[in-house]
Amino acid sequence: MNLPPPFVPKEAVFQGVGVGQGIAIGPAHVIGATSYRLRRYKLADERAVQAELDRFQAALTQTENQYARAKRSLPEELSGQASIFDALIVLLRDPTLLKSVDNRIRSDRLNAELAVYLAIREIGGLLSAINDTHIRSRLSDVEQMGQALIVAMSDQNGGPQPVFEEGCVVVAADLSPAEVSSLPAGQVAGLVIEMGSQTSHAALVAQAFGLPTVMGAAGVLKVLEHGDPLIVDARVGHVIRNPDRDAVKFYQTSQRTLKDYQLEIVRSAHLPAVTLDDHSVEVFGNLELVEELPAIFANGGEGIGLYRTEFLYLTRQELPNEEELYEVYRRVVASAAPRPVTIRTLDLGADKILAINDTKEARENQALGLRAIRFCLKHLDVFRTQLRAIFRASAHGRARVMLPMISSLDEVRKAKELILETREELLKEGRRVAEEVQVGLMIEVPAAVVLVDELAGEADFLSIGTNDLIQYTLALDRGNPEVSDLYQPFHPSILRMIKRTIDSGQAAGISVSVCGDMAAGHLSAPLLVGFGADQLSMPFGIIPFIKRLLRMSFYEEMREIAAETLKAKTTEEALTFVKANITAKNSEFFRRARQAS
Ligand code: PEP
Ligand code: MG
Numbered sequence: 001m002n003l004p005p006p007f008v009p010k011e012a013v014f015q016g017v018g019v020g021q022g023i024a025i026g027p028a029h030v031i032g033a034t035s036y037r038l039r040r041y042k043l044a045d046e047r048a049v050q051a052e053l054d055r056f057q058a059a060l061t062q063t064e065n066q067y068a069r070a071k072r073s074l075p076e077e078l079s080g081q082a083s084i085f086d087a088l089i090v091l092l093r094d095p096t097l098l099k100s101v102d103n104r105i106r107s108d109r110l111n112a113e114l115a116v117y118l119a120i121r122e123i124g125g126l127l128s129a130i131n132d133t134h135i136r137s138r139l140s141d142v143e144q145m146g147q148a149l150i151v152a153m154s155d156q157n158g159g160p161q162p163v164f165e166e167g168c169v170v171v172a173a174d175l176s177p178a179e180v181s182s183l184p185a186g187q188v189a190g191l192v193i194e195m196g197s198q199t200s201h202a203a204l205v206a207q208a209f210g211l212p213t214v215m216g217a218a219g220v221l222k223v224l225e226h227g228d229p230l231i232v233d234a235r236v237g238h239v240i241r242n243p244d245r246d247a248v249k250f251y252q253t254s255q256r257t258l259k260d261y262q263l264e265i266v267r268s269a270h271l272p273a274v275t276l277d278d279h280s281v282e283v284f285g286n287l288e289l290v291e292e293l294p295a296i297f298a299n300g301g302e303g304i305g306l307y308r309t310e311f312l313y314l315t316r317q318e319l320p321n322e323e324e325l326y327e328v329y330r331r332v333v334a335s336a337a338p339r340p341v342t343i344r345t346l347d348l349g350a351d352k353i354l355a356i357n358d359t360k361e362a363r364e365n366q367a368l369g370l371r372a373i374r375f376c377l378k379h380l381d382v383f384r385t386q387l388r389a390i391f392r393a394s395a396h397g398r399a400r401v402m403l404p405m406i407s408s409l410d411e412v413r414k415a416k417e418l419i420l421e422t423r424e425e426l427l428k429e430g431r432r433v434a435e436e437v438q439v440g441l442m443i444e445v446p447a448a449v450v451l452v453d454e455l456a457g458e459a460d461f462l463s464i465g466t467n468d469l470i471q472y473t474l475a476l477d478r479g480n481p482e483v484s485d486l487y488q489p490f491h492p493s494i495l496r497m498i499k500r501t502i503d504s505g506q507a508a509g510i511s512v513s514v515c516g517d518m519a520a521g522h523l524s525a526p527l528l529v530g531f532g533a534d535q536l537s538m539p540f541g542i543i544p545f546i547k548r549l550l551r552m553s554f555y556e557e558m559r560e561i562a563a564e565t566l567k568a569k570t571t572e573e574a575l576t577f578v579k580a581n582i583t584a585k586n587s588e589f590f591r592r593a594r595q596a597s
Contacts, residue, residue, distance in 0.1 A: 016217035017198045017484055018237035020207040020541065022262075023255045024190025025248065029168040030226040031175070038117055038150065038226075040163060043109040052105045056112040059152035064092055066148065091145050097123060113150045120146030164188055169230045173221055180205040190232040192217050192239050197487060199467040199517050200479040205311075207539045208288045214239050216481030262544075269300030269544035271551065279555035281529050283547050284342075284537035286515060290328055293335060296540040300547055303339040305463065305537020306402070306515035307332065309386070310348050319382060325389035330396050337397030342440065342463070342515075342537075343390050345383065345415075347372040347404040367477060372405035377414055387422040394434035402440045402463060407447040412458045415439075444468035444516070449497045456508035463537070464501055466516030470494055489518050490565075490574040495527075499566055502532045513537055520546065523578050526553055530562025558582075 031038065043049050067085045091097070097119055104115035123142055164170070164187040174195040180202045183191075191206050191213040198215060206213040212234035224230075224241060231240040231251050240247060273281045284305030285296030296304065312320055312328060333341050349371025376383035393399055403415050419439060426433050441448070441455055444465030448455060456462060466489060471478040473493055476486050488494070498514070505512035513535035518524040520538035525546050528536060536546060561581045568574035 012241045012243070014192075014214075014217045014220050014223075014239040014241070016192070016214035016237045016239065017481070018234040019198045019203040019213040019215055020211055020234050020539075022210075022212040022234055022258055023251050024167075024169050024212040024230075024232040024234075025251055025255065026167040026169045026189045026230065027165055028171045028192075028224050028226060028228045028230050029164055029188070030221065030224060031170060031172040038113055039111055039154070040114045040226075041111045043105070043111065049106055049109065052112040052115075053102070055153055056101055056105065056116070056149075059112070059116075059149050060092060062152045063145070063148045064089055066152075067092070088141060088145050091141060092149075113153050116146055116149050116153075169232055171220060171224055171230075175202050180209070180211075183209075185209060190214075190230075190234070192220055192230070192232060194218055194220055195481060196479045197481055197484040199471075199487070204286075204308075204517075204539070205288055207541065208286070208292055210541045216484050218481055265544045265548055266299060268548060269298075271300070271547065272302075273547040273550040275529075275550055275553050275555040275558075277554045277556055279529075281533070281550055282513075282535040283543055283550075284513070284515075284535055285540045285543060286537050287332070287341075290332055292540060293332060296543070297336075297339075299540045299543040301339075301540060301543050303398075304332070304336060304341040305513050305535055307341055307343045308347065309344060310346050313346065313348065319385075322385045322389050322392075325386060326392045329389050329393035329399070333393045333397035333399045340398040340400055342400045342402050342513075343393075344402040344404050344442070345373070345386055345390075346376055348375050367471060373403050373411050373415060374405065377411065380418070383415075383418065384422060387419055388426060391419075391423055391426055391433045391437065392431055394437045395432035399434065400438040400440060400461070402442060404442045404465070405445055405468065406441045406443070406455065407445040409451065409454055409458065412441060412455060416458070442515075443501045444472070446473050446497070449501055452501050452504040453507070456504045456510060459508075459510060461511045461513065462501060462505045463513040463515045463535075464498055464533075466494070466498070466514060466518040469497060469516065473497065488571045489521065489524055490568075490578065491571045492566075492568055492574060495531075495566055495568070495574060498528065499531045499562075506532060511535060522546075522549060523575075523582055525549065526558045526582050527562050527565060527578060529553075529555065530558035530560075530565075532559075 043052060067088050100119035100122065101112070101115045104110045104118055105112060108115070110118070120142060127142065164184050166187055167189045168187065169190040169192060170183060170188050171192045172194070175191075175193055180191070188211065191211050193200075193202060193213070193215050194217055196202055196215040200215060203213060203215050212232050214232055214234060214237050217237075217239050220239060228241055229243060229248075231243050231247065232238070233240070233251070243251070273283045275281070282302050283300065284303045285292075285299070285301030286306040286308065287293060287296060287304045288308050288311050312325065329343065349366055349369055370378060376386075387401075390399060390401055401419065403412065406412055416439060423433055423437075438460035440461035440463055441459045442463050442465045443449060443452060443455070445468065449469075452462070467478055470476075470487055470489060470491070474486060474488065474491060476483040478487060498518075502512045511534040512532070514528050514533050515537040517538075518528060519533075519536035520542040522545070525536055526549065529550060538546060561578065564581070565574050565577050568577060
């Protein structure tokens, strides 16, 4: 890491929020919009050309029918808007468009989606060059229609799957967590998303996959072209377009140094996180997908501190049944045993929308909607099915249940009643369940912090979800890049809420864990330990770094620093103090840890 940074012209660098570790170098794979993936392939022969022309025709018909249906279904009071759909249908029949697509399929031998995409882009370019606001306003209609056509074609069976070039960097306006998880592992080297921030669920999934990611890279899609060479430096949130040879060489060297350094840390991952003055902290992994389980343990995770179960529900049209859930949970619990697995009950809502419940209401103001425990207590059948599967799996190891987004005692009592009933029901059926299944609560809503003494009295453990705690306390959407600078883990109110929660847990004699992103920060993790957190749970890639960091620290020092930091009146004060003190303690180690994470 001793190389001087290369000179990179300012206009080539996009600034976003870096997530995960490392550097990716590769060609851009642009996904135009969330709703479709652009397939690209060359047509081999005349038959393939005809097949693509047919697919295009079918998409035209399907889209026209769709517009006609939408027009018919407009409610009385909106019938004045029907002309929007007429205009779209006229656009669909536009001879320039039809000719352009036809040419690209017949002469350029491009697949139908790509032909439409390029034709739309060309028409869009012509429209935006015209100095007439009315004509320019048609631009979004054209783009909308192009998207609808491409989506219609991606719905049709038979076309090949999108081809991701080896080592490409996926660039998108926005991606759902499910979409990130469906990117082909091994082929995609990095991710750039225009929307979101470091705690969007898409970012968490990307981090879990170890993908260097930049979120909130506003405006990249206006400039980037598919295939543009890119460098993604997730450590500082930079996306560099068309880097010159020196920049590529510099980042390749940094990438190698980083990998060597990471390897060195990972080798010591199995040592416990015991501080130099003999204080032990448990370091757990956060699990999104079952496939990550081996990586959590290979990286030294001592258990699962947060199993985000909603991902099993997200990509599908029907709900998973008890048997299916049981099979997955059993596998996780049994392969983790004797290590504990903290299974968080469904946290649907916010940016995790269920395909079968993808309504306007569910998408609107999602963070304050029917989310997590609220959803479960309204959909008791869904909740019961999950609880039954968890309790059945508990017979195979050490399962713990964790309830998300608790904001009142009533919710806890209702959920616990249901948990008790479920257990009894299973025993009556003659099923095996573990003798003890601890029930813990996530503290991630300000109301829960205010009530934390009472809540701790009802719980076997507490776990602080700092991502939502920051979102709800500071009243800012954790996925909105416009307020990402205000998303401040070191805000005095956040620090005091965390301390308060840990103190209450300790007074009640129960363990307190932190499973939000703060547990994975090289400045915040020591602070949390200094506040008295018993466990930290994080994406697997970070586990070895945090363990090593704690092994090189004194608990007494972390306690002193934490106590002093708590007196800060502003974020700036807290952060300056933490940086000065924590960093100074182990400057060389921290310097390297910071560069690597
Ligand atoms: C949190 O809110 O900090 C948390 C761990 O839960 P999630 O990120 O899944 O909302
Ligand atoms: Mg949360």
